[in-house]
Amino acid sequence: MSSKEKSWKEASPAGVCWKSSITYLTGDWKTFMPVRDLEKCTKCLLCTLFCPDGAIHWKPEKSDIEFDLNFCKGCGICANECPTKAITMKIE
């Protein structure tokens, strides 16, 4: 346990969150990470809709998608749903 963690006297009552979930990087739970084959990807964006964590973003400036690995938990739904099999799950 890190020394930054609060004691019972310092912690808020009943576990009311003192940090935003944006600062809680759930991406560190993952074992597998998605890797994309750019030749196979048609940018159909189905993966952005299926991602349960909203961790795949459409970046209009790049006209491409981007995985947010800070929040991707490595569930593999994107790889499973990709119609062209452009996404594979690799050990992180």
Add this chain to the structure above:
Amino acid sequence: MKNIVKQETMGLNGDEAVAYAAKQSDVDVVAAYPITPQTIIVEKFSEYVANGEVNTEYVCTESEHSAMAACLAASVTGARVFTATASAGLALMHEMLFVTSGCRAPVVMAVANRALSAPLNIHGDHSDTMAERDSGWIQIYAENAQEVYDSVLQAFRIAEHLDVQLPTLVGLDGFTLSHTLENVQVLPDDVVKEFVGTRQLTNVLTHEGKTVPFKLDPANPMTMGPFAMPNYYFEFKRQQEEAMKNAFKVIQQIHDEYAQLSGRSYGDSLLEKYKLEDAEIAVVCVGSTAGTVKTVVDELRKEGVKAGLLRIRTYRPFPAEEIARSLAKVKAVAIMDRSMSFGGNGGALFSEVCHALYDLSTRPYAANYVYGLGGRDTDSKQIRKIYEDLQRIVQTKHVDEPIKYVGLRE
């Protein structure tokens, strides 16, 4: 006590006394489901709502689990919340009782104590609330309808106190108290209103870095009842234990303040000692049976027997040190349990009282008496028999039967 308020006498049973106290306490939300022997409480209260006598949102739920869920949800918005239940209803609330105490929601609940099935039984015993003793609720048991009324008024103050912030239940024995008409002295509405006041809120730091009142409020969003990993869950449980410890002082303080107002007090609010000062033999019990025990103590005292009673009024938090002090000079003590702890070493009260006595250098002999299950009457002859047992234990310096069943056909 110079400033005792002039009071009105009303003919109320225990349930009506609860409803009347809740009516006077300016409750914002009541969410409940009827169950015998508590039904009169919610029937009476819904009458108040229908007649426009209270400014309360009354939520009829489809079950007790939902009732407690609704109470919790209402309470975390900063509302004053009340409900009532019994037996299977309390058992169905089981999960939500822990969520309510864990969320530090100061809900007040009356429980008309009743046996649990099977076999089906609607009558009084303490199986329901004793089974919830570890749910994080403060538990106060009343001896008569007057104490029921007084305790419900005090419960709002205790639960909502900033050093406590814990849900509180008031137990009243099913039928013996819930359905028996008594003369009850009630305080005027304005006096109660001033006594209970409005709900206070503690402050909390939110994820936005603001310190705001601890309540759900769209202007200050916060996450309540979140997931806590192994690195934090323990800390929150320790906070609850601290709140229970704080409750000792708060319960006494509010009881004393109420006594100044009403002229009525119940021991030191945690324990009531009856002729215990010089007692050689004593009974320990909770609830309405204490009334019968007092009658027997009076009879025995006339006969020269040094008998006494220790009634535990506040069972959670458990006043262990004070119990040990109170019984230190007693030679033999009978601890009466109105519920079973199957396979346990006697009833819950027996285990805990014995535990409290363990550290004394000289301990009284202790015997357990399980009684009154499923509403079985316990009369003065049976209580007298218990004191006779204690006299024999003192003489023989031996407890032959550590656990006995009162009034059971062998």
